[in-house]
Amino acid sequence: MKVLKALALTLTIALFLAGLLFAQEKGQKEQTICPVMKGRKINKNLYVDHQGKRVYFCCQSCVSVFKNNPDKYMKQLEKEGVTLESAQKLQSICPITGEKIDKKYYVDALGFRIYASSEEAVKKIEENQEEAIKKIKENGEIPEAIPVKSSHSH
Numbered sequence: 001m002k003v004l005k006a007l008a009l010t011l012t013i014a015l016f017l018a019g020l021l022f023a024q025e026k027g028q029k030e031q032t033i034c035p036v037m038k039g040r041k042i043n044k045n046l047y048v049d050h051q052g053k054r055v056y057f058c059c060q061s062c063v064s065v066f067k068n069n070p071d072k073y074m075k076q077l078e079k080e081g082v083t084l085e086s087a088q089k090l091q092s093i094c095p096i097t098g099e100k101i102d103k104k105y106y107v108d109a110l111g112f113r114i115y116a117s118s119e120e121a122v123k124k125i126e127e128n129q130e131e132a133i134k135k136i137k138e139n140g141e142i143p144e145a146i147p148v149k150s151s152h153s154h
Contacts, residue, residue: 031055031082035073036062049087050074088142095135096121107132112143 034040034057042056048063049055050070055077057063066073077084094101094117101115105122108114109129114136116122125132136143 029081029083031077031084034058034062035077036065052087053084054087055084089140091115091136091139091141091143093136093139093141094118094121095132095139096124108146109133111146113146114143 032042034042035055037058040058042058044056046057046060046063047054048057048066048070050066051074053074055066055070055073057066091114092101093099094115097117099117102117103115105116105118106113107116107122107125107129109125110133112133114125114129114132116125133143
């Protein structure tokens with residue numbers, strides 16, 4: 001009986017791992033090739049945000065071609081298993097200094113966690129929370145929602 005249980009457990013683990021490998025192979029790959037000019041590498045500075053997803057291109061003329069028939073290229077990317085980035089990027093730049101954020105400095109305000117680059121920047125964010133959120137959005141980013149603490153009742 002013990003051998004049977006061990007065999008069943010081994011089989012279960014093997015199937016689970018095979019499923020993970022299959023999911024990895026089946027897609028979920030980052031976009032590296034232009035959807036219009038197949039085989040050409042993308043330029044991360046040339047993109048279109050379409051239906052909440054960011055699509056990159058190799059050149060400006062491909063942007064125009066995509067805009068003429070976006071659904072064609074979106075379906076093609078999906079069929080190829082390409083996982084597109086979200087058009088919305090979480091905050092990475094301090095709204096006060098313009099420097100990279102340090103997650104140990106933040107202000108929870110207006111339903112958001114606004115990160116800063118320093119203690120001085122935190123003080124300025126506290127003085128004008130709306131302006132800080134506006135700056136984050138002007139940078140093409142969104143502030144993170146305040147993390148919800150889980151409550152355990154005993």
